[in-house]
Amino acid sequence: MTFSKAASSSNYLAVRPDWLAHGVEEALEPDLPIIDAHHHLWDRPNWRYLFDEYLADVAASGHSVTASVFVQCQAMYRADGPAAMRVVGETEFVNGVAAMSAGGQYGPHRLCAGIVGHADLRLGDDVAGVLEAHIAAAPERFRGIRHITVWDADRNLMNPLSAGPPGLLADGAFRAGFARLAPLGLAFDAWLFHPQIPELTELARAFPQTRIVLDHLGGIVGIGPYKDRRDEIFATWSRAIRELAACENACVKLGGLGMRINGFGFETREVPPSSEILAAASRPYIETCIEAFGAGRCMFESNFPVDKGSYGYGTVWNAFKRLTRGASESDRTSLLSGTAARVYGLARSG
Template identity: 85%
Template sequence: MTSQAASAGNYLAVRPDWLARGVEAALDPELPIIDAHHHLWDRPNWRYLFDEYRADIDASGHHVTASVFMQCQAMYRSDGPAAMRVVGETEFVNGVGAMSASGHYGPRRLCAGIVGHADLRLGDAVAPVLEAHIAAAPGRFRGIRHITVWDADRSLMNPLSAGPPGLLGDGAFRAGFARLAPLGLVFDAWLFHPQIGELTELARAFPQTTIVLDHLGGIVGIGAYRDRRDDIFAEWSRAIRALARCENVCIKLGGLGMRINGFGFETRDVPPPSAVLAAAWRPYIELCIEAFGTQRCMFESNFPVDKGSYGYGSVWNAFKRLTRHASTSDRMNLFSGTAARVYALALPG
């Protein structure tokens, strides 16, 4: 099997033969999981759609009951008004959600929640786009992600989604952002850790809007941030604690297998076992849980992006190792309850 290439070097290549050397049996296989963040796409040399995602879940042995799809510029419309083309992604994913809900593929409710994209810089004019998303996936569309990643080190950024500096404080962006809460929509934030303070200011300005910080706040460990892990941890910790004081903010625990994190898992001869992942991630995960509490934390796979660093089964085993001594109620929050509540998932029972 050949590795799957990633465009522009922004993602680590997926190597099935390498991943096959690190398969683990699922720990606590009955624990219900809602995967709070994954993608589906069909890109050159990289196909990850419903069947591929299901195959990863099935092979893992974990009890994934539902999932939340996160925008990734997949299946946009090829024509029509430019601002509306993003609705094509929601239409596509809603079809996947309907397939899963049919029961034909088992009891899981994959893509039970959908987070799409709209250009919030449109200000008040973004309202029709938001309404079109909701109409395209009634009962499933739950929020918007407008990526605001920026850093002076341009090598860190994906050119497909890099934002200008200071976007979270931009007046037009904030006018569009103000349209989310009245429609009951969540805002997912993807940025780098030096930008967390900007998100804190936004959260304070809009206390009625639910904000979810993706990937523990984008901890960078390469480029200009290489070999500064202790200093960066201290900076990140202070920013996370300040953000956690905003009660309208939740955080996703995961997304630490990306190129930007610089952990180097992909350089090992064999995929890192879950015990190694848990040891590397423990300081970050434990600080977030301490700061936010389990009712505002949720685990995510970030697949297939993180698949270049470890297998689907291993990442969930790592999370289970990290919460081995947590109470039953805390574990339920972390693995399913917070995601179900924040994204208002309509699930059986």
């Protein structure tokens, strides 16, 4: 894959294949089953990351990725029809990819075995028709909704494709739509910045029957007004994480620290960071989450291709394996595959 200016926007780090080639690692414990709990597929101007590209990353890594969960990214929406229903096109597209993978022609990986789509929950009760259309489009795979609620006073931190208004999680119309998830057996994936975690905790308390999945360790911001405040931010973030963890319906995805907003600067290195370096950088955050939530409510994610600007696919899974070497066999299984299988209703293998 080549990278161009269109993909190298202020919202994404440039993917540099030549640079990534200097950091290829042999897979550690290659037979350990993995479910990648969070990745995307898209075909954007000058940035194609579809089935072939993701499969190539998985296959080249040497890791036993038995299944994966696709998470909404505004890909392949319908070109016409009612505006609220156009998002169902993404589920139709991904379900086709999943069917290709399930056929076995492309190897043992069951990619996109779980699908998390989008619906505008601000539609309130009217969102029910959209949710039912998603389920009808992928009855064996559709598992949840992500309605991004990222907001910060510094607009430069936000992707204009997904920036939300402030306080959306407390909005009455949004909550009316949110209330439609649990009766249909759907989870809610939450993508926000770390100062917003308390808002998610209030939502989790208000809807204890709805499964809530906090994406990317809670969106730790380390650039702009948050730059050079790592210790202060960690203290604030860790308190918020522990309060959210008290809600039994909440769980968390461990990963996503290769994004621009995290500010770790992996992309500035002469060569890509090794799995040892990634493990050291992410250890405080991942161990805090595992301690707070327990392994049964934590799951690892690649967040590819977004994090591909910072490190390789095989390297990040090596880092996760290094981080869990001291865990019990049951906890390790939960972190690498079991939690994702349970939360998203996927068949476990291996």
